[in-house]
Amino acid sequence: MKKVTVSGIYQTQFGELWDKSLEDLITESIHGCLIDSNIDSSQIQGVFVGNMLGGANENKEHLSSLISQILHSQVPVTRVEAACASGGLAIRLAVSAIRSGEIENALVIGAEKMTDLDSQTISAGLMGAASEEERTAGLTFPGLYALLAQKYFNNFHAQEKDLALVAVKNHFHGKFNPKAQFRFPISTQQVLNSAKIADPLKLLDCSPISDGAAAVFLASESWIKKHNKKNGVFIAGSAQAQDTLSLSQRSSLSSLSATKLAAQIAYRQAGISKKDINCVEIHDCFTIAEILALEDLGLYNKGEAYGHINEKETYIGGKQPTNTSGGLKACGHPVGATGVKQIIEATLQLRGQAGDRQVEDALVAVTQNIGGTGGTAIVHVLTK
């Protein structure tokens, strides 16, 4: 299997970017990534773009052609959508196309513009990622993840405070990320005192509504050598797995089986075991999701992840640094961009360019990006 390298990265600011359109964000991320990659657009052989809500929210479909216009290029551009895993899916398809030799390099863009709509409209749009029965029952994503949290509490005796610690940790990390939406610490008490959204989840258990884009330039090792470009970080594992759209159709609510399966495949491809992993970027759309993912990725036994945050194990400097970018909670969650941003954070860590949030001697990083309540899961393994 051909090795795939991450040769260029660029992330826009994440946040409430009132002066930027979806097209502005895409354009900025493309130009930023071309500069970081030290290439011009005529060298790009394929483009993949992840976006969820452009059509529903802003009537912007056919981003493929918009991007061709920006790049002045006729090479194939593929837009994919897998709800909040759209960015991760774009990465996976680019990796597959490069591995196969079909193309030698690809630009991957993830982008989302979410703040131009009132909160009811955007919440309704996001519910497009859930099942008909869940929507007609009046469930929202906080409600669906609240069900998962209730089940977890019931099975493993965790408490609201255990969830709050995830948000506190991710805000602590977000302070050190200049691209993060929220760069201030919060206390456990602040999380517990914040407005209840769907019992047991409170406002500060939830990731925000965000605007932002992220882009990476991937290439085969041979292309990198031939063109004398930056190397150093590889995507060594790339896998996707699915689950049912409805929670009611699942055999278990204590874990997300798509994450487990995708992780197994990705680790096998990369030839790593869970012990080799130095840092992880996890899809913490809600605090409970980070706890489930730490277990489903094999980093903690089932029912045990929550006990270790208190001991700072998942902080930078701990045994298992998790969401050093601030995660979805503090860095922000422009849905189509998140899966690409995770690859950028992993790359910065492996390059040793993560600044104040650098994990020492990071050699292996894992990213986990999910759609809906885990109906789609994408796991990547990055190595130095």
Next chain:
Amino acid sequence: MKKVTVSGIYQTQFGELWDKSLEDLITESIHGCLIDSNIDSSQIQGVFVGNMLGGANENKEHLSSLISQILHSQVPVTRVEAACASGGLAIRLAVSAIRSGEIENALVIGAEKMTDLDSQTISAGLMGAASEEERTAGLTFPGLYALLAQKYFNNFHAQEKDLALVAVKNHFHGKFNPKAQFRFPISTQQVLNSAKIADPLKLLDCSPISDGAAAVFLASESWIKKHNKKNGVFIAGSAQAQDTLSLSQRSSLSSLSATKLAAQIAYRQAGISKKDINCVEIHDCFTIAEILALEDLGLYNKGEAYGHINEKETYIGGKQPTNTSGGLKACGHPVGATGVKQIIEATLQLRGQAGDRQVEDALVAVTQNIGGTGGTAIVHVLTK
């Protein structure tokens, strides 16, 4: 390059299907295709789905997970969108994944539900495939294609009657297709007398708003042999090219350069020349689009395609049978389904199963599927 076979096909009725939802259409096409392929869902190694407006129109994103639920499967499902070329793009990605050996087979689904919305809403949704400047100028797709028609008239002295003949021919073909939305002939005079939509295009120059789904099962030759399945039709060429989103950014309005480029690549892959092509399925969203495509695919010299319809050359039995399915005009145009339906029609022709619309001794068929005003073009070559 591994050969890719079309081993199973299924098309739902196209039309105004008031009693069917998007999910119903997808489910029907999947089950129909599994039966035609004589496989069960556990044998499928990958799934690709093309859909444009599920999110914008019905708040249905994350079709990947919905399809996993229908299939009871955890294999990766990829939803793609390229406006009206979404179905063709899904086919291209499946072909690439099988060619590369990443997977040995794939189910490809194209589906769209369009009739549940009032005509203003659906027209606005479709304009998501055009550029911001075109939309804010008040252009619609009939308006954009009317500009292309005006330019063509001006350059090559064609007239409204020449466009009308395309619709007449496609309705004539549609009569013989039991899955077609319109199964009745129309006269040149009826087209010319129909309501003017955007000068020179009239109502009967335009493809309709439709519901429908189509699915195909693709597999490598080795998988087909190993499992003793139907063979006989190959996808020998598969290519995609892009163009600018805005017409104003194009260097020429007399042809769609993405179609030309995609055709060149697909013909080269398949080792065919234009002389080898026995039948074509073309993206006749408007009558002018069929004329442009016949030229851009190299089947007629630029400015000359329109003169030959009168001589019945593009009818079944003529020199260059075109849109034997009835095309988008008569078979209907559920946008995400169209690119997959074209593959089905080509397969039926090459299998010799096209019934009353069979092209004699068909050995090579070409399909052309475009998004927007040709911002994306997908061309496939099928051989026996």
